Amino acid sequence: MPKKSQSKHSRTAPPPEKSLPDAALAMIAERFRALSEPVRLRLLSTLMAGERNVTQLVEAAGTGQANVSKHLSILKQAGMIATRREGLSTICAIADPSIYQLCEIMCTRLKAEHTERGKALE
Amino acid sequence: MPKKSQSKHSRTAPPPEKSLPDAALAMIAERFRALSEPVRLRLLSTLMAGERNVTQLVEAAGTGQANVSKHLSILKQAGMIATRREGLSTICAIADPSIYQLCEIMCTRLKAEHTERGKALE
DNA sequence: AAGCCATACAATTATATCGCTATATAGCAA
DNA sequence: TTGCTATATAGCGATATAATTGTATGGCTT
Numbered sequence: 127m128p129k130k131s132q133s134k135h136s137r138t139a140p141p142p143e144k145s146l147p148d149a150a151l152a153m154i155a156e157r158f159r160a161l162s163e164p165v166r167l168r169l170l171s172t173l174m175a176g177e178r179n180v181t182q183l184v185e186a187a188g189t190g191q192a193n194v195s196k197h198l199s200i201l202k203q204a205g206m207i208a209t210r211r212e213g214l215s216t217i218c219a220i221a222d223p224s225i226y227q228l229c230e231i232m233c234t235r236l237k238a239e240h241t242e243r244g245k246a247l248e
Numbered sequence: 249m250p251k252k253s254q255s256k257h258s259r260t261a262p263p264p265e266k267s268l269p270d271a272a273l274a275m276i277a278e279r280f281r282a283l284s285e286p287v288r289l290r291l292l293s294t295l296m297a298g299e300r301n302v303t304q305l306v307e308a309a310g311t312g313q314a315n316v317s318k319h320l321s322i323l324k325q326a327g328m329i330a331t332r333r334e335g336l337s338t339i340c341a342i343a344d345p346s347i348y349q350l351c352e353i354m355c356t357r358l359k360a361e362h363t364e365r366g367k368a369l370e
Numbered sequence: 371a372a373g374c375c376a377t378a379c380a381a382t383t384a385t386a387t388c389g390c391t392a393t394a395t396a397g398c399a400a
Numbered sequence: 401t402t403g404c405t406a407t408a409t410a411g412c413g414a415t416a417t418a419a420t421t422g423t424a425t426g427g428c429t430t
Contacts, residue, residue, distance in 0.1 A: 151289045154354045162281035167273045224357045232276045235346045
């Protein structure tokens with residue numbers, strides 16, 4: 127059913143001003159979602175040291191090959207990595223330089239919280 | 249490479265080197281996950297313009313009050329916003345300054361892709 | 371106190387996601 | 401061709417997440 131105004135006298139409320147359009151937020155959310163998985167972060171972290179093929183990434187990720195393959199396709203679709211075929215193997219590399227900045231910010235923040243609260247990782 | 253690739257329980261394979269410990273990746277993933285929802289991004293985007301109470305955020309978010317309340321609690325638990333009680337209302341504000349940097353990076357990247365590929369948002 | 375307002379919490383349902391196993395494809399080698 | 405290796409894809413079960421509805425709590429005001 128159509129959305130009904132929840133408070134009794136607000137039927138004329140115009141849509142609030144949006145600094146960012148919904149479509150932009152959806153795209154940004156999708157990008158963040160690609161980064162919201164420990165396995166995918168491990169893959170990116172590994173790739174930040176240089177190109178790797180899928181087998182190497184499977185070893186680094188510590189989970190099954192099929193799983194890694196799916197995670198890689200998610201990262202690829204989000205534009206964060208690029209792949210190329212080389213003989214039998216698929217070589218993966220970071221395609222989005224902003225990954226480095228995001229990592230920097232997150233790690234900095236993490237350290238800040240760490241020193242602030244005591245231990246939490248180890 | 250005379251390596252016998254034993255799938256997961258090869259007893260001699262040492263764990264691969266990890267630049268970041270799993271616990272750190274899990275925490276970073278959790279932070280990214282808090283940012284991976286359009287409604288939550290809308291809330292943050294609204295708060296970036298200044299403090300708001302929950303009712304105002306409900307209007308801005310375009311979804312139900314209960315839903316907004318839950319999203320706010322997620323953002324709060326992730327340390328991204330802080331709340332204080334003021335009379336009847338709960339005032340929310342950005343608590344994590346790195347939000348601004350993340351937004352900046354994402355928006356920049358989004359624009360880059362936009363000009364690169366043509367239209368996609370509007 | 372009663373009643374209202376702003377917000378939080380609980381229960382439900384629908385959908386999405388993760389990891390697994392099994393299977394399918396692509397490319398090379400013999 | 402057959403066979404082997406590296407990777408991708410499909411299907412399944414379990415868990416997680418989001419939106420909704422209803423209810424409960426906290427704090428005014430009278």
